[in-house]
Amino acid sequence: MTLIVTGGAGFIGANFIFYMLSIYPDMRVVCVDCLTYAGNLSTLASVMGKANFRFVKISITDQKSIGKLFEEEKPDIVVNFAAESHVDRSIENPSVFLETNIIGTQVLLDAARQWGVKRYHQVSTDEVYGDLPLDNPNLFFTEETPLHASSPYSASKASADLLCLAYYRTFDLPLTISRCSNNYGPYHFPEKLIPLMIANALNDQPLPVYGQGLNVRDWLYVEDHCAAIDLIIRKGREGEVYNVGGHNEMRNIDIVKLICKELGKPESLITYVSDRKGHDMRYAIDPTKIHEELGWLPKTKFSDGIRLTIKWYLDNRSWWEEIISGEYKNYYERMYGGRQ
Ligand code: NAD
Ligand code: DAU
Numbered sequence: 001m002t003l004i005v006t007g008g009a010g011f012i013g014a015n016f017i018f019y020m021l022s023i024y025p026d027m028r029v030v031c032v033d034c035l036t037y038a039g040n041l042s043t044l045a046s047v048m049g050k051a052n053f054r055f056v057k058i059s060i061t062d063q064k065s066i067g068k069l070f071e072e073e074k075p076d077i078v079v080n081f082a083a084e085s086h087v088d089r090s091i092e093n094p095s096v097f098l099e100t101n102i103i104g105t106q107v108l109l110d111a112a113r114q115w116g117v118k119r120y121h122q123v124s125t126d127e128v129y130g131d132l133p134l135d136n137p138n139l140f141f142t143e144e145t146p147l148h149a150s151s152p153y154s155a156s157k158a159s160a161d162l163l164c165l166a167y168y169r170t171f172d173l174p175l176t177i178s179r180c181s182n183n184y185g186p187y188h189f190p191e192k193l194i195p196l197m198i199a200n201a202l203n204d205q206p207l208p209v210y211g212q213g214l215n216v217r218d219w220l221y222v223e224d225h226c227a228a229i230d231l232i233i234r235k236g237r238e239g240e241v242y243n244v245g246g247h248n249e250m251r252n253i254d255i256v257k258l259i260c261k262e263l264g265k266p267e268s269l270i271t272y273v274s275d276r277k278g279h280d281m282r283y284a285i286d287p288t289k290i291h292e293e294l295g296w297l298p299k300t301k302f303s304d305g306i307r308l309t310i311k312w313y314l315d316n317r318s319w320w321e322e323i324i325s326g327e328y329k330n331y332y333e334r335m336y337g338g339r340q
Contacts, residue, residue: 002028004075006060006108007082009039011188012123012222016079019226021047028052030073032066033082034059037327038189042319060104063111070115077233079121080108086191087127087153088335091277094152101156102163109167112175120175121233122164126218126245127154128179131280134216140286141179143241150278161241168239176236178229181245181285184305185222186312190320191331193217194306197256198313199320201265208336211275213253216282218245221300221308231294245285246298255306262310273339 003020007013008031017029029047033039035057047053054073058065060082082104084090084097105122112120129141130148147162149155167173188195197207228244236242253270260267290296300308313320324332 001077002030002073002075004030004032004069004073004078006032006078006080007039009033009035009041009043009055010081010085011038012183012225013081014043014187015185015222016081016226016229017044017047017053019223020230021050021053023230026052028054030054030056030069030075032056032058032060032069036084037331038085040187040319040323043187059100060108061099063107066107066111067114070111070117074115075117077119077121078108078112078117079123079229079233080105081123083157084153087151088191088276090151090153090156092334094156097152097156101153102159105160105163109163109173113167113171113173118174119233120164120173121229122160122175122177123229124161124177124179125154125157126179126181126243126283126285127151127280128158128161130154132282132284134214134281140284141243142286143179143243143289150280165239174238176232176238177241178232179241179243179285180225180228181218181220181283183222183225184219185309186316187319188222188309190324190328193252194255194259194309195313195320197259198263198310199324201259201263201269202313204265204269206271207256207260207269208271208273208339209253209256210273210279212272213251213256215252215279216249216284217252218284219248219250219255219302219305220244220246220298221302221305224298224300227299228290228296231296232290235294237293242290242294243285243287244290244296245287247285247287248298248302249282249284250302258306259310262307273336
């Protein structure tokens with residue numbers, strides 16, 4: 001059994017590789033990643049020496065190299081995590097999002113067709129549904145909710161989903177799609193809310209909360225997402241979309257205050273800054289389908305997951321300190337410098 005994992009040097013892809021190798025120790029896992037700013041080879045250090053693991057530095061947009069790799073490896077399963085993933089960066093510069101998230105997906109779908117892959121899985125996001133209002137807590141995203149993307153990032157992910165469904169219908173390519181809510185956990189790149197707040201709080205730096213901090217996200221511990229994908233690729237029905245989320249809605253401001261409390265830092269570090277353009281108000285997943293069809297339920301309660309995550313950032317300072325002391329400084333200055 002050979003599994004290709006694209007984007008495996010990033011946050012969720014790396015956690016998925018660890019998850020799969022821990023429960024299927026004999027599976028051959030090939031990680032494809034072109035190591036953008038978000039990809040980090042050191043994250044994969046613990047699996048790099050394994051005989052059944054291979055890392056290949058190529059872009060999913062590079063049709064020739066992807067074709068050659070599929071010819072060599074003849075993968076049974078492909079799971080596509082590779083993407084530009086940060087909404088704020090997509091607002092700053094959309095074009096690379098279209099290139100990677102749409103064209104990259106098309107290159108992988110074509111290779112999967114050509115080489116007879118048994119299952120292609122597209123890792124998508126709840127952001128393709130747009131957002132929900134704050135004043136109706138009984139509304140949730142189901143798999144039938146119309147696509148209504150708000151940012152260039154989510155529009156590119158929605159486009160990729162449509163391409164996948166078209167390849168299923170037109171070419172019978174055996175594929176599945178998962179649309180997951182916000183993940184958190186180890187190896188989360190420090191540009192995202194939770195790791196950014198942990199890193200800034202540990203460095204006694206301002207904690208930049210967009211708008212009033214009232215936006216709601218539905219947080220899921222990354223390992224629970226990995227378990228859901230494993231189930232979908234083994235037991236999910238071809239051509240189907242599965243929403244993944246654990247009914248754990250939290251306001252941004254409450255997350256930031258919780259991080260301050262856990263780290264013993266003062267809430268006076270919290271700084272309200274101008275809002276993200278087009279900022280989605282609320283995401284909330286209805287996970288009934290994956291629960292009823294595949295028996296998936298999240299295992300990690302938020303109160304445990306956030307402590308595990310904070311502990312990981314405390315125990316692995318060198319991992320994120322190296323990131324935030326490099327090119328990230330320029331990004332941070334562009335995004336937050338003088339922002340009021
Ligand atoms: P990430 O930004 O941490 O990692 C992305 C990885 O993809 C990096 O290793 C990067 O080097 C690689 N990559 C980027 N462009 C590439 C290319 N052209 N070719 C090969 N590799 C490339 O992202 P993440 O948070 O781990 O998200 C992974 C996937 O999960 C994405 O598709 C994202 O849309 C989806 N997703 C993320 C979340 C979340 O909360 N983070 C939730 C739902 C879905
Ligand atoms: O819902 C799934 C999505 O979750 C994934 O598809 C994306 O790849 C992932 O990045 C994430 O998107 P969000 O935009 O929800 O995540 P982010 O961590 O960027 O922001 C979470 C919330 O926190 C959002 O409402 C914006 C706010 N925020 C974020 C940052 C970085 C702040 O208030 N301050 C910040 O500095």
